[in-house]
Amino acid sequence: EIVSAIETALAEGPLTGRRILVTSGPTHEPIDPVRYIANRSSGAQGTAIARALTAMGADVVFVTGPADVARPEGAHVVEVETAAQMLDAVQAVLPVDAAVFAAAVADWRVASASDSKIKKQKGAIPAMEFAENPDILATVSQMASGRPPLVVGFAAETDDVIDNATAKRLRKGCDWIVANDVSPETGIMGGSENAVTLVSDDGAEHWPRMGKDEVAHQLAERIAAALG
Template structure:
């Protein structure tokens, strides 16, 4: 029996070209024993027909908020409550914005506002729309509300020929994400495990108004913490200064400097698994000026005397309270794999996740990542994915690695 056997899944099909994938998604869900209840938006009917969707689901297709037949007993509330999960695929920029604002001007919107079931969104849109600040605000709002996401993926757009991040996740990936969601933390592969994640940058003060930092947004680290929690781990996140919400279901502590981060990490040991994603500043000033450093007319600026910050990954990876599994990240602009290999050996890590941050407007602060998993056994390169998708896939891999360590 699968996780989806006899589960009632409400499938909201949005108005985008990727709606055609919803037909295959219905088939994949039903193969696993799910009962699929289709809901179509007006836009979805421009791409696929209710007849096709209903035939594959072997169920009535709902679309009208003001249907006399369906709403005599407040049908949208009945649909919202009588399900185990809701999938929105494709989730358009418009649908995400309406959900974030709590707008319920159609049947899909009313259901999404009224449901108490877990909701999984599979975004699909043009790359420019996905990267637009308005969509980023919607994503942050929905994530903080507990909405789960799968994708989008990178690739060519069907409607425009453009390439980038915005393709809807493939049906099997959506099914896998739903299975993990419905399995629940108590039944997840990391149930009973403890995990520690670091995320974001550190700020090393120069004077009361200036500091040394980097462009890390914390998105990848926060996504990994959330993904580990969804697999059942009790997650402790130590975050540098970021502008994104704390992941739901994760114990989060906020710090500023590398020394504060190390102290917070050590205070939360021992754990089974540690993932060091934070982009910790390598140096800090020897001393912080008590007042703002001022320019002096005609004079050269005073040189900044720097000193090394503590190496958090190496401290934990080679320490007496080393977790059973230690993973570090390597953000490089040149000789990526060579530098990651050196880091693997020097820091006492089981794996280094390497990514190239040389491109302006790329990984640092961006929404996608191309990672290379460097271990003693070799290098595995993953295709470019949304950071949430990288997090889901990495969390599953780490759960499998811990399980392997349990075997005699």
């Protein structure tokens, strides 16, 4: 396994010499020491993208929330838990040639998170105040200087996938959005397949449903072509 990791790390390919950031997995936002807000991202697609980029020679930094899937071999892995920690980790990784934000980052954190376990009291519902998390994709996309030449965001939608993703791309200021439909009936979130739409300056391109590894491979080839 060590030899395989070294071979992967030394792979020569179209992305040799390129430093690429990939974020992946969910974030967990603590409510108190035992409770937290999570999301159903497995980290499978982000991990597959890190593997595909590494296999094409890229120097990949993989910033991941608490995901169950095995970490990609040959990538430099940074583990975080919350959105705020993820932004810090991302900023420490820059500059990069390309950044792929595949993590499902919590939009909100609990502003009133408690240091001790919140006790249940009859009839009393705990007050929970939320604060907006930093928008990592927008922050990096809109950097005045040092913005990565290629910034790729993800959109997990349940309705109006293309409209929402197109609007998201313009709002965030990223170059591409990889949009997918995470409605429970698709089985995509937590599953092994994905059906994505790549939204760029050129419009929306629908990719047929395929394995997450294959989506990762095709996206890595696009990234290599874009970086020249």
